[in-house]
Amino acid sequence: MYRRDRLLVVISLTAFVGVAVVFGSMLWLLRRDWLSTEEKLVGGLAQVMGERTQNIIQDTRDLLARLNELSAQPCGPAHLEALEDAAASRPHLRSIGYWRAADRLCGVGFLQSRALMPPRADRIYESGVIAWWPSRHTEVGGVQLFLMRLGDHDAALDPRLLLEMGPLENRQVTLWVEGLRMASHPVDAIVPEPSTVAAGVNIDSDRGHLVSRFSLQTLLPIEVVAIEPLDSFWDRHQRMLVAGSVLGLVLTASWLAVVLSYSRQRLGLAGELRHAVAHGRIGVAYQPIIELATGRCVSAEALVRWTRDSGEVVSPDVFVPIAEKEGFASELTLAVMDQVLRDLSDLRPNAPGLTVHLNLSSYDLCDASFCQAFSDRLRAADLPARALGLEITERALVNGEIARLMIRTFREHGHEVAVDDFGTGYSSLSYLQTFEIDVLKIDKTFVDAIGSGAATSHVIVHVVEMARALGLRTVAEGVETEAQRRWLVEHGVDSAQGFLFSRPVSFGTLTGRLESTAA
């Protein structure tokens, strides 16, 4: 699989996972928020209802105990007045009765004529309190009452008043005391038993309910179970859901934009080139430089080569500017250098005098850290500085002081420094005096003009003379014909390179040529 395809798969997967993560976490956060809101609401209500229930039950018990202690004549005016006072001050009390065994002798409240005698008590406490939880046996006028008797008095409670009606809205709520159902809202609510419900707020997706259970370990074990249809739960949180979805979409869009821009970068020429540079997949071709006097190959220019994963060969004229524009020109130079150093380490023992010329970009000469990286590599390769010549374009020299210092440093270390493409730049010739250089490389355009009679054909004569005057050696580039060679020899140019001698070749071929000329 090509790197590009792999990348595409990875990027698609990343995009998908990212979107899933964004939406997943949005939903998770919303869900958590809702559930904790619900927990606070229902839990708070349960607390209030539970405490009220317990207080009412205790109050009723204490009231019955007090009534039993009364010394007033049973069913006399004082006794009945005490019962009336007690009932009137407690809205949840439906009636209070005075009994002799199973005979209700007198009482007050709404149930004066009714003596409720359920067949079976739900609880008979050691204290003598008997309690009948609401059931059909305690039903009066459609309301199932809670009965409590202690001694000779009993009281009937309306359990509906134990439940907070207001904030319950769409919920069905039941209140359980000692595991027995005490009150429900609405009255016919179908709510699961507490023992079948986990504590806290739960989503029961099978039944489409939100189920909450809260237990209060107060004096009496009290439990509140509430259910709410998920529909109404969602309705309640619709605004949040919409806001969450919009936020999710925004996040997703941002994420996709990030992934897209990344993929464009990685999948584009620049990204691929950067990847190749970073992974040392930059190739090097060597163009031999021939000493014109002897016809021997004394050095070679290292030329950067790059073949894409797809097999497409990209011209340096295309990709070198990209590296410069994308800011990794120095990395590219160093990648070439690494390859050259590897090749040289292999070759050098066979050709001790060989110098390989490395092209430096103008960016390299602006960057002090490049100098350090350069010398670190050279030291690691254990090669003499002589083995590596440096070619610098005219344009790089324009940058002035830093470049000048770096060039001086290179030369002090023993590197030969050549000016490449001489004559194509815009600067004056004055830099040739300012900069300390060794070699002048005459650009191909001037060589092409030799014998053509064109205006430029005279320039090369002056260039050669000037170089000689400055004590610089000269190398002619792009020599293609025998006539050019002869002219160069005649005019005392030192060396030349070009198709006439050799195209850029692989390292292996270069080695072969060196061996043959040596022999």
Next chain:
Amino acid sequence: MNDDAKRTARALGACILGACLAVGGCHRTPQPAPVVVPANVPGPALPAPRAPVDPAVTVLQPTGFQQGIQDRIRLLAGGPGQRVALDTVGYYMDVQQARLQQLRGFPVHRSGSRLLVTLAGASAFEPGSSTLSSATEAVLKPLSVILAEYSATVVSVHGHTDDSGTAAANQQLSERRATVVARFLMAQGLRASRLVVVGHGASTSVTSNESAAGREQNRRIELQIDPVTP
């Protein structure tokens, strides 16, 4: 003639009749027939109606005594005394149980519509004795108030001994103890017709007689309370 006195007389008559109807000689009248003063009779209006009252307490034999109790219940149900309607039996016994539990001096056990009160340990008898201690009386007094209020029941008094002594002696002792309790309850105002007595000797131990503590538990009075239903 006062209504209560009439009712008492009739009830006792029914009691004797019931005793005669019961299966093959399973009960007899104890030798020293306890004398009962009916305390539920209002004082000033009544000129001591002792003469028509036979204060006998029916003693049932330990074998088949439950049948005897059922017979007594049926007898009272047909009589003029208090009855509990079938649909209020539960309520009646629930409330009575709660009242008994409130006394806290003894365990109250409930099975169906039957209540069982056990008086053991300090609230029972000394070894070999059939004399009510003041502690026992202190327990029985409030208990009898409740039994009097919930009058639609038959109260069977079961006497139990530990295993020291001969079986015959224990049988006699247990009957005597139960009778003493029954007479005390009658003295507190319970109608004799509501009471039966069963002596079990040492035959029905609740725990081992090996230790003194175990024997004390076995030396006990059990009050079995059954509702009178139509």
